[in-house]
Amino acid sequence: MPSRTDSEAAHKFGFTPGQVVQEFYYDEDVDMALRESIERVTGEELADEDFAETTDAAIIWWRSDDGDADDLTDLLTDAAANLDDGGDIWVLSPKAGRPGQVQAADVEDAATNAGMHASASVDGAKDWLAMRLVVRARGV
Template sequence: MSATADHAEERTNPAERLGFQPGQVVQELGYDEDAEQELREGIEAITGQSLVDEDHDDVADAVVLWFRDDDGDLTDALVDATTLIDPGAPVWLLTPKTGRDGYVEPSEIGEAAQTAGLAQTSTISAGKDWSGSRLVTPKGRR
């Protein structure tokens, strides 16, 4: 695929920047009607599979966690999100952007991630109303 086609895909599929691959199993937690449908559909288009929910009982390749300020304890949510993924697999924490209902302070995200044993590697705009923070579990020390 040409570089121009790659850039066109990024503009038409917001999930392209999240780094998902065909065949991956992506578990979605915290879904509600305010979730960015275009992003969800984009993830499914890339992976070729439907998102699986919290009842999925096998290992997932990644987790998408929708979280709003009033959803409870972020650290607990992040710990729960890591229970069925391999070390090094990403947890995409999706939170409302600044000024939107449910906005979560970046300092709270950083503190909760660290407490949950995750490292934040990047932050992106994940749609009109959502920001995405890529969090990963540390890989085993060699």
């Protein structure tokens, strides 16, 4: 049974049991408690960047030294390629004042260029801010 912390994470991100969540740009600085919480709530291991099947959501750990806005746009396009209709992409970036901080406007610009829009931001983890990106409906 998920703990209270797991339930709070599931509520923030909207993850539910059985969902497949693909993870991009995993590194040693990611929030392991958040990762483990997502896996406990979904009951599935996070799929890595090479996963080629349909996913329900994606999380991207993005830091300023991972690249520029064009690189993030390309990554968002890649993340959306496996995404089931209605799935979300969450971009997690270091909070203000922490190494690797990314401006929200940079994430929003990359999202727009990838055909997405930002719909929410949440306190993703101790050192990470999460921005929810939604793929625009086709024909919009």
